[in-house]
Amino acid sequence: xxxxxxxxxxxxxxxxxxxxxxxxxxxxxxxxxxxxxxxxxxxxxxxxxxxxxxxxxxxxxxxxxxxxxxxxxxxxxxxxxxxxxxxxxxxxxxxxxxxxxxxxxxxxxxxxxxxxxxxxxxxxxxxxxxxxxxxxxxxxxxxxxxxxxxxxxxxxxxxxxxxxxxxxxxxxxxxxxxxxxxxxxxxxxxxxxxxxxxxxxxxxxxxxxxxxxxxxxxxxxxxxxxxxxxxxxxxxxxxxxxxxxxxxxxxxxxxxxxxxxxxxxxxxxxxxxxxxxxxxxxxxxxxxxxxxxxxxxxxxxxxxxxxxxxxxxxxxxxxxxxxxxxxxxxxxxxxxxxxxxxxxxxxxxxxxxxxxxxxxxxxxxxxxxxxxxxxxxxxxxxxxxxxxxxxxxxxxxxxxxxxxxxxxxxxxxxxxxxxxxxxxxxxxxxxxxxxxxxxxxxxxxxxxxxxxxxxxxxxxxxxxxxxxxxxxxxxxxxxxxxxxxxxxxxxxxxxxx
Numbered sequence: 001x002x003x004x005x006x007x008x009x010x011x012x013x014x015x016x017x018x019x020x021x022x023x024x025x026x027x028x029x030x031x032x033x034x035x036x037x038x039x040x041x042x043x044x045x046x047x048x049x050x051x052x053x054x055x056x057x058x059x060x061x062x063x064x065x066x067x068x069x070x071x072x073x074x075x076x077x078x079x080x081x082x083x084x085x086x087x088x089x090x091x092x093x094x095x096x097x098x099x100x101x102x103x104x105x106x107x108x109x110x111x112x113x114x115x116x117x118x119x120x121x122x123x124x125x126x127x128x129x130x131x132x133x134x135x136x137x138x139x140x141x142x143x144x145x146x147x148x149x150x151x152x153x154x155x156x157x158x159x160x161x162x163x164x165x166x167x168x169x170x171x172x173x174x175x176x177x178x179x180x181x182x183x184x185x186x187x188x189x190x191x192x193x194x195x196x197x198x199x200x201x202x203x204x205x206x207x208x209x210x211x212x213x214x215x216x217x218x219x220x221x222x223x224x225x226x227x228x229x230x231x232x233x234x235x236x237x238x239x240x241x242x243x244x245x246x247x248x249x250x251x252x253x254x255x256x257x258x259x260x261x262x263x264x265x266x267x268x269x270x271x272x273x274x275x276x277x278x279x280x281x282x283x284x285x286x287x288x289x290x291x292x293x294x295x296x297x298x299x300x301x302x303x304x305x306x307x308x309x310x311x312x313x314x315x316x317x318x319x320x321x322x323x324x325x326x327x328x329x330x331x332x333x334x335x336x337x338x339x340x341x342x343x344x345x346x347x348x349x350x351x352x353x354x355x356x357x358x359x360x361x362x363x364x365x366x367x368x369x370x371x372x373x374x375x376x377x378x379x380x381x382x383x384x385x386x387x388x389x390x391x392x393x394x395x396x397x398x399x400x401x402x403x404x405x406x407x408x409x410x411x412x413x414x415x416x417x418x419x420x421x422x423x424x425x426x427x428x429x430x431x432x433x434x435x436x437x438x439x440x441x442x443x444x445x446x447x448x449x450x451x452x453x454x455x456x457x458x459x460x461x462x463x464x465x466x467x468x469x470x471x472x473x474x475x476x477x478x479x480x481x482x483x484x485x486x487x488x489x490x491x492x493x494x495x496x497x
Contacts, residue, residue, distance in 0.1 A: 048152055051282065051290075052145055058283040059144045065137035072130035079122035085111040086347075100363040101353040110347030110374060114339070121335035128328035135321035138491075142317065144281060146488040150481055151278045156292045157477040158271045164469045165264045168462065169257055175458060176253045178449055183247070249455040256459065296476050298427065301420065305486050313409050315491055322402040329395040336391060340384040345374030413489050420482035423475050430472035437465040 056062060088108040095102035276286040313319055349372055355365030378384065441461045448458055 048149065051148055051152065051278075054282045054284075055144045055148045056141060059281055060283055062137070062140050062144055065133075065140040069130065069133040069137045072126070072133040075126040076123055076130065079126050080119050082119070083112045083114075085109060095354060097356060097358075098353065099359065100361045100368075101356040101359055101365045103351060103353050105352040107350040107352070108347060108372070109350075110345050110372065112343050112345040112374070114343055115341040116338070118335055118338045121331045121338065124331040125328045125335060128324045128331060132321045132324035132328065135317040135324060139317035139321065142488055142491055146484055148278070148281050149484040151274060151281065152290075152292065153296070153477045153480050153484075155271065155274045155278060155290060156296055157473055158267055158274055159292055160473045161470055162264055162267045162271070164466065164473070165260050165267065168466050169260050169264070171462060172253050172257045172260070175445070175448075175455070175462075176250060176257075178445070179249050179253065179455060183250070252455070252459065256462075296480050298424075298476060298479060301483060301486065305490065312490055313406060313413075316409060316489065317491070318405050318409070319402060322398055322405060326395055326398045326402070329391055329398060333388060333391050333395070336384065336387045339387075340378055340381070342378060343376040345372075345376075347372035347374065409489055413486065416482050416485040416489065420479060420486065423479035423482055427472060427475035427479055430468050430475055434465060434468035434472055437461055437468055441465055 086109070088106075088110075090106040092104055095104050097103075272287075275288075275290050278290050279286050279288050349368075349370040351368040351370070353365060353367055441458065444458045444461055448455065
C-alpha cells in the first residue's frame with residue numbers, strides 16, 4: 001500500500017468531512033484519528049532503522065554474545081567469595097576413656113582465608129573480562145548492523161536494476177511500433193510506385209499502335225516504353241530492400257528485448273536470494289517481504305570521518321575488548337603474586353565428653369573447646385612462577401594483537417574512504433552521462449519517427465543509457481556501503497537501540 005494513496009484518501013475524506021453534518025463529522029474525525037497511527041506505524045515499519053532494531057532484538061549471534069556477557073557477569077561473585085568452610089565430625093563407636101571422662105565425639109569447623117587482596121584482584125579480573133565480553137557483544141551488534149545495511153543496499157540495487165530493465169523493455173516496444181509503422185508506410189510507397197509505372201507503360205504503348213505508319217516515331221515510342229519499365233523494376237527492388245531492412249530492424253529489437261527479459265528473470269531470482277539472506281539476519285521466515293525505498297540518500301559524510309588519526313578508533317569494540325583483556329591480565333598478575341603467599345585458616349574443635357565413674361578429675365564430664373589456626377606453606381614455587389610467566393606472555397600477546405588490530409582497522413578505514421570517494425565521483429559522472437544519453441535518445445527517436453535517421457543509432461544510444469543508469473545505481477549503492485563500513489569501523493555515531 002502506497003503512502004501517497006493513503007494521504008490522497010485522507011484528503012478526500014477531509015473534503016467529505018467539511019460537507020457533512022455534525023454527527024457525521026464526529027464519526028469521520030474519530031475514524032481519521034485511528035487511521036493516523038496506522039500511517040505512522042507504516043512509515044516506521046518500512047524504514048531501515050526499523051530493520052536494524054529488529055536485528056538487534058532477534059539476531060541469534062547478537063543474542064548469543066549478550067548471553068555470554070551476562071554469564072561473564074555471574075563469575076564476579078563466584079571468585080569474590082570465600083572458600084566454603086569445612087566441617088568434620090567423628091563419633092566413637094565405643095567411648096574412649098580420657099582423664100576427664102569418656103570421649104564420645106569430636107567436631108571440627110575450619111574456614112580458610114586467602115591472602116589480603118586475592119579476592120579483590122580476582123573480582124577485578126572477572127569484572128574486566130565481563131567488560132571485554134560486552135565489547136564482543138557490541139562488535140556483534142555493529143557487524144549485524146553492517147550486514148543488514150549491506151544486504152538491504154544489495155536488494156535496492158537488484159530492484160532498481162529490474163525497474164530500469166523493465167523501462168528499457170517498454171522503450172524497445174515503443175521503438176518496435178515506430179519501426180513497424182515505417183515498414184508499413186514503406187510498403188505502401190513501393191506499391192504506389194509500381195502502379196505509377198504501369199500507367200506510364202500503358203500510355204506509351206497506345207501512341208505506338210495508333211501511329212503505325214510512322215516507323216521512326218514508333219521506334220522512339222518503343223524506346224520510351226522501355227525506360228519506364230526499367231524504372232518500375234528498380235523501384236520494386238528498392239521497396240523489397242527497404243522492407244527487408246525494416247524486418248531486420250524489428251528482429252534486432254526483439255533480440256534486445258529477449259536479452260533484457262532474460263536479465264529481468266535472473267534479477268528476480270537474485271532478488272529472492274537477497275531477501276532470504278536479509279531475513280536470516282533478522283531471524284524470521286526466509287520469504288517474508290522486505291520493503292525498500294525509491295531513492296537511496298547520498299548525503300556527504302561528516303568531516304570527522306574524513307580524517308584519520310590515532311585516537312579515532314578508541315570507540316571500536318575490538319580495541320575496547322583487547323584493552324579490557326590487558327587490564328584483566330594485569331589484575332590476574334597481582335592475584336597470582338598474592339596466591340603465592342600463605343593462606344590462613346581459623347577453626348574450632350569441639351570434643352564431647354561424658355562423665356566417667358572412675359575419674360576423680362574436677363573436669364569430669366566437661367566438653368572441651370579448642371580454637372584452631374591453619375597456615376598453608378607455599379614452598380613449591382615453580383608452579384607460581386610458571387603461572388606468572390604465562391600471564392606475562394598472554395599480556396604481551398594481547399598488546400601485539402591490539403597493535404595488529406589497530407593497523408588492520410586503519411588500513412580498512414583508508415580502503416573504505418577510497419571506495420567512498422570513488423563511488424561519489426562515479427555517481428556524479430554517470431548521472432551526468434545518463435542525462436546526456438537520455439537527451440540524445442529523445443532526439444534520435446523523434447528523428448527516427450520522421451525517417452531521417454537509422455535504428456542502429458537509437459539502439460546504440462539506448463544501450464549506453466542502460467549502462468549508465470545501471471552503473472549509477474551501482475555507484476549509489478557502493479557509496480552507501482562504504483559509508484556503512486566507515487561507521488562500522490569508527491562507531492562514534494552508531495545508534496544503540
